[in-house]
Amino acid sequence: MGKNDKHIENTIIERRLLDRLTNIPNREGFINLVGDQIINSQHEKVMVMMNVRNFKIINHIFGMQKGDEILVDIAKILSKRKVYGDICGRFYADRFGLFMSRDSWDEHPFDEQVKEIESLIDSSEFHLDLVTGVYLVKNHDDSAYDMVDKAVLAMKSQRQSSDTPFHFYSENMFNKAKHREVVIAEFDNALKNDEFVLFLQPQFTAEGELVGAEALARWDRQHSGEILPPSRFIDILEETKRIHRLDQYIWDLAAKQLKAWENTKFKDITISVNISPEDFECINVENYFKELILKYRIDPSKLHIEITENAIIYSPVKFENFVNAMKEEGFVLELDDFGSGYSSLNVLKNINVDTIKLDMVFVRGLKGDERAQIILKSVIDMIVKLGMDIIVEGLETRGQLETIKEMGNVLYQGYYFSKPLKISLFEEKYGKVLE
Ligand code: C2E
Ligand code: MG
Ligand code: MG
Numbered sequence: 001m002g003k004n005d006k007h008i009e010n011t012i013i014e015r016r017l018l019d020r021l022t023n024i025p026n027r028e029g030f031i032n033l034v035g036d037q038i039i040n041s042q043h044e045k046v047m048v049m050m051n052v053r054n055f056k057i058i059n060h061i062f063g064m065q066k067g068d069e070i071l072v073d074i075a076k077i078l079s080k081r082k083v084y085g086d087i088c089g090r091f092y093a094d095r096f097g098l099f100m101s102r103d104s105w106d107e108h109p110f111d112e113q114v115k116e117i118e119s120l121i122d123s124s125e126f127h128l129d130l131v132t133g134v135y136l137v138k139n140h141d142d143s144a145y146d147m148v149d150k151a152v153l154a155m156k157s158q159r160q161s162s163d164t165p166f167h168f169y170s171e172n173m174f175n176k177a178k179h180r181e182v183v184i185a186e187f188d189n190a191l192k193n194d195e196f197v198l199f200l201q202p203q204f205t206a207e208g209e210l211v212g213a214e215a216l217a218r219w220d221r222q223h224s225g226e227i228l229p230p231s232r233f234i235d236i237l238e239e240t241k242r243i244h245r246l247d248q249y250i251w252d253l254a255a256k257q258l259k260a261w262e263n264t265k266f267k268d269i270t271i272s273v274n275i276s277p278e279d280f281e282c283i284n285v286e287n288y289f290k291e292l293i294l295k296y297r298i299d300p301s302k303l304h305i306e307i308t309e310n311a312i313i314y315s316p317v318k319f320e321n322f323v324n325a326m327k328e329e330g331f332v333l334e335l336d337d338f339g340s341g342y343s344s345l346n347v348l349k350n351i352n353v354d355t356i357k358l359d360m361v362f363v364r365g366l367k368g369d370e371r372a373q374i375i376l377k378s379v380i381d382m383i384v385k386l387g388m389d390i391i392v393e394g395l396e397t398r399g400q401l402e403t404i405k406e407m408g409n410v411l412y413q414g415y416y417f418s419k420p421l422k423i424s425l426f427e428e429k430y431g432k433v434l435e
Helices: 003-017 027-038 056-063 064-081 104-106 111-118 144-156 171-192 232-240 243-261 287-296 310-316 318-328 345-350 368-387 398-403 421-433
Strands: 045-052 086-091 095-101 130-136 166-168 194-204 210-220 270-274 304-306 332-340 356-360 390-392 411-413
Touching: 003 027, 027 045, 027 086, 027 095, 027 144, 045 056, 045 104, 045 144, 045 332, 056 064, 064 086, 064 095, 064 111, 095 104, 095 144, 111 130, 130 144, 144 166, 144 171, 144 356, 171 232, 171 243, 194 243, 194 421, 210 243, 210 421, 232 243, 243 270, 243 287, 243 304, 287 304, 287 318, 304 310, 304 318, 310 318, 310 332, 318 332, 318 345, 318 411, 356 368, 368 390, 368 398
Parallel strands: 130 166, 210 270, 270 304, 304 332, 332 356, 356 390, 390 411
Antiparallel strands: 045 095, 045 130, 086 095, 194 210, 194 411
C-alpha cells in the first residue's frame, strides 16, 4: 500500500469515527477511544452523558441552522474543558458523552461549562437546560458500552425540574432498570399463564357491614408464590402501553366473580375495578365494559368503575363524557384518590360521579389535629351536599373510625377492616359473616 493509499485509508477511518457536524468523535469513535483507555487501567474514571432538554423545540423555534450552531458550540465548549486523556464525543442529535479520570472530574468542575452551554440561548421563548447523567466508574470489568448505559440511565432518571444538572448513577437505578426489563419480557407469558391474580379489599359501613370490594391486581410471578404488588408493575405497564391488556384481564375476572356470586350470599356485594388513563389510548373502554355485561349477563350497577382524579384533570371533557355515558349504561362511577392531586374541588363541579373515594391523606394524622379534622368534615359535608357517596380509603385504626363516624355517613376501606385478600380467603372470611 502506497503512502497516499494509507493516507486515504486513515482519512476514511477518521471520517467514520468523527462526527461530521462538530468534528469531535461520533459514537463509534468515542466508544473505541474509551475502550482503548480502559484496557489495563485501574485508575478511577468518570463517564458523563448529556442531553439538551427538549432540543427539538430549538429547531422548531429558531430553525435547523441555529440548532446545528448550538450543537457545534456545545462541542467546542466541552472540548475546551478537556484535559489530557479526556475524551468527548457526540452520539447523535443532542446527546454528548464525556469520559475522564476521576482527578479531572474533581479538579475541573463542570458547573462552568454547564453555565456556558446554558447561556448559548438567551431568549424568553426557550431556556436551554442540560440533563446530565454521571457514572463514577466502580466496576473495572465494565465495558465502554456498560459505562455509557449506566450514565444514560442516570440521565434518564432525572426528574423534569431538578435543580442540579448532574444526576449520579446508583446501583438502585440499575436494579430498577433490570426489573423493568424483566416485567416487559415476562408480561405476555405471565398474562397467558394466569400469573396475575385478583385480590379483593372489602368495603364496610361504620357498623362493619360488608357492602363491596375493590379489585386489586397482584402478580404471582411464575406461580412461585413471590407476590408482586401493583407498585412493581403498573407504572411500567402504563409507560409501555401494556396496561390495557392487564386491565381487561382484571375487569374480566371481576365480572366473572360477580356472576359466580349471583345466587350466593355474596349476591349484593359490588366490585370496583381500576382503570388507567392509558387504557383510553389503546382500547374503547366504554365498549369493553358493555360487552362484559353481555358476556357474563351481570347487573352493571354491581360493577363499579374507578377513575383517578389525576386522569380527569388532564382531559376533563373526555372524562365528563365517559362518566355520563357509563352512568347511562347503568354502571356506578367512582372518583379514586380524591385529594391526592393538585386540583380537586373544580373536578367535583363537572364530573358527576356516584362516589368519591377519599385518599388516605385525609385520614393520616387526623388524631389530635383539629385543622385536619375540620378539613375532612367540610369535605365530607360538601360531597354529601352534592349528592355523592363517600368511601374513605386507608382506614387503619379504630380511633380513625370513631372520629370519622361522627362526621357523616361514609363507607370504609382500609387495613383496619382488612388488607386485600385472595378470593378464596375473602369468601371464607366473609361467607360466615353474611350467613
Ligand atoms: P388504589 O386504587 O387507590 O387502591 C388502594 C390501595 O391502597 C391498595 O394498594 C390498597 O392495598 C392500599 N390500602 C388499602 N387500605 C390501606 C391502608 O389502610 N393502609 C395503607 N397504607 N394502604 C392501604 P395496592 O393494592 O398496592 O394498589 C396500589 C394502586 O395500584 C391502586 O391504588 C391502583 O391505583 C393501582 N392498581 C391496583 N390494581 C390495579 C389494576 O388492576 N389496574 C390498574 N390500572 N391499577 C391498579
Ligand atoms: Mg382504586
Ligand atoms: Mg385509591
